[in-house]
Amino acid sequence: MINLLKKSYVLLCLVMIMVVVTACGSNQANQPSSTNQAEATAISTEAPAENVDLTISAAASLTDALKEIETQFKVIHPNVKLNFNFGASGALQKQIESGAPADLFLSAASKNMKSLVDAKLIAEDSQTNLLSNGLVLVTSKTSKTQLATVNDLLNADVKTIAIGIPESVPAGSYTKEALEQAKLWDSLQTKVVQAKDVRQVLQYVETGNADAGFVYKTDALTSDKVNIVLTVDPATYTPITYPIGIVTATKHLPESKQFYDYLQTAEAMAVFEKFGFSKP
Template sequence: MKKLGVGALLAAATLALAGCGGSSSSSDPKETTELTVSAAASLTDALTEIQKTYEADHPNVKLTFNFGGSGTLEQQIEQGAPSDLFLSAADKNMDALVGKGLIEDGKHAELLENELVVVVPADGGASIGALADLAQDEVKKVAIGIPESVPAGSYAQEALTAAGLWDQVRSKTVQAKDVRQVLQYVETGNTDAGFVYKTDALTSDKVKVAFAVDPASYTKASYPIGIVKATKHEAEAEDFYEYLQSKDALDVFVKFGFSLPE
């Protein structure tokens, strides 16, 4: 038998590898795209449920959520942190990014609305039924989100200021990084009361709603959505953007206590 030279052997091996590569590529699954969604903490439960349905229908897309205060998320996007979509709990944070050209033109919209409430521990505590009660000596600590970065905290400050109570209540406030931390403070009894959204209150059996804050006393709690211009996955980001505005997704949001813009 004639022996093949080294060069011929290498050529044969190269052809064999190429053939293997060609045959396997046709059966390889499509590459998975990871979408990073920066979203207000109050959307955690609804988006987690939506994620299951969306990923089941889109097996080549993996959703990764970065939950936090809307102001903090806005700053992260401004500083170049990876993000494909932004869901804010306040118009001002979305407007700031739109104004700086960091959101895709024509790819932002009002998605949801929410309601501010005051919660107290479910097992009792101070008697609280109105904003004025928060100024009582009996109430030692009141949790709110950091007003500068958490929309619910900003709304709480607005409402207390409108009632002439901010100066009295401010000294007893415990500020939190987002509404979920506020909820945790009340659940654990570390504060006597806390300002959260109605949707947050519905997720916990360790708190109860003391009262709903007069919506006329604070800026409307709107939730805009937008595609971040720096996304590297424009087609996938746009598909999820559209899906979140579909009836299937909106029904989930409503189930968790959100309302839809009129």
């Protein structure tokens, strides 16, 4: 009887030991490895993309197209805020040369981009020709002035002609070239009213402060207050190209490159073409 009790006791002890060992093994199997723990920690503590503000100095004639493209870009890169500085390309160039903050530069003339590349403010391999445009002559829709050729600008009923300042506004420089080719530049000087950028030229014509004005085709298409009375012969002025470049001093190179690349996509180009631009 005593031996039976001893055997029972030993058997009970063995069963209890087996239960404990099994439980410990099961618990260890359920614990993540140190590698898995590290991975889990890395995933849970990964910081969201940092919010970045980009400053884009762009020709005034790009205003409407870039505002629409901004909406598309924001969907893909919600952490990047685009701040546009629109103006005359020459004025924007001088701002960058003076150290004004800018991450990208979109010019309405190759000469402004070339000046910044020559000054090492934009790298040669960080710029490219993005778009092209055309020059047109417009009058107000309420105007009764008849203009069939640029020579008609000499007519007495044309008293004021708006153009961009040739030294700083590419559209003004192209206009001067075309009028010099037609041998009209000197003869029209008493009628010329200069504007700070091409959008101001358009405004002068819309409001009747100028009888006619030279603007880009794309600007004329944005207004329901002007008529395109003639397209200036492209052979009379330097081809209008819009280069884009990343400013060397940018503190946000990855994000600047993202927008630089996006503007060259089919999606962005479709918007530009909707506003009258074309590929170079």
